[in-house]
Amino acid sequence: MEEIYIPQDQRAALAAIDASDLNGVIDQAILEERSGSLHSIRLASCGPYVATRLEHFDRALAKHREAKAPKKRMETENTLRRAGYDLISAVEAMKQRMEKEQKEEQLFHVDGQIPPYHFSQRLTARVNYRWRKTVDDEWNHGHIVFIHDVDLTPDYRQPQPKRKPSVAKQQEDAQQKLSDTWTHLMMISLYSVRDYFREGRDGGDIPETYKATVDPHSRLLNNHSAQFWLR
Incomplete structure (x- = not known):
């Protein structure tokens, strides 16, 4: 059954992520064409919404890594950067939801x-x-x-x-x-x-x-x- 509140383990994972540093980690993953740094900050533990966006990023990264022709590389890089933006947006949205829930739970x-x-x-x-x-x-x-x-x-x-x-x-x-x-x-x-x-x-x-x-x-x-x- 769907959770009405973000579970505590997912809250802990979200709280551990510095949103201001996430852009840099994603840029590094795109530059190095590998996402190990992203997985090291436990994005997959931030709930299904973030985990799904991380999977999309990983798939886009794999396609970009496989591309050889310059035109194809440009296309896959654009797709990869959009996937990175979606991932950042998902983390920000979940952090905002968590903050709202924590505030409401005081009342x-x-x-x-x-x-x-x-x-x-x-x-x-x-x-x-x-x-x-x-x-x-x-x-x-x-x-x-x-x-x-x-x-x-x-x-x-x-x-x-x-x-x-x-x-x-x-x-x-x-x-x-x-x-x-x-x-x-x-x-x-x-x-x-x-x-x-x-x-x-x-x-x-x-x-x-x-x-x-x-x-x-x-x-x-x-x-x-x-x-x-x-x-």
Whole structure:
């Protein structure tokens, strides 16, 4: 399941990188046509967003190293420098996100439950939270449970199997659908409570339960289904 906050190990890796020196390290990698210096500063440990940009840079560097003709070298160098810029931008974006989260965590924090072992058609996702108005106040604690009833009726608009699945296979498919839906419900619930606090709202006004709304057309959850304060 996606992390709503940057994990502590990734925060440590990001904090260890001097953004002002990163340009020089990338320029050195381009000049020397090898990226060992980049990997030595643990960019790959800064989370998937940065790691993906690092992979793009490595691939661009390999293509530039293989190029021989002057025209081709010019093309691959331009691509490589764009990849370097994207990598720098990714690190800067993650550092900004980390700083924002650390600042917010002085006033509020949200977290969710682990997935259950078995799912029923009535799904529940509990979000725990703590909040305070100023950093000098004591913490207040609370939770909200989001509820969603899943429709397991087969979608006859989709192609149906030629042979009817066994009862065991039907149960397995139902559990997979419920698991995927629960993960979605948990994530939109976490983001909903986080965004509620980001808007400066009072945690004391959060209800204990909320039945998630569904899209009026698809009858499925969407990114607005858990916005309990807008209903």
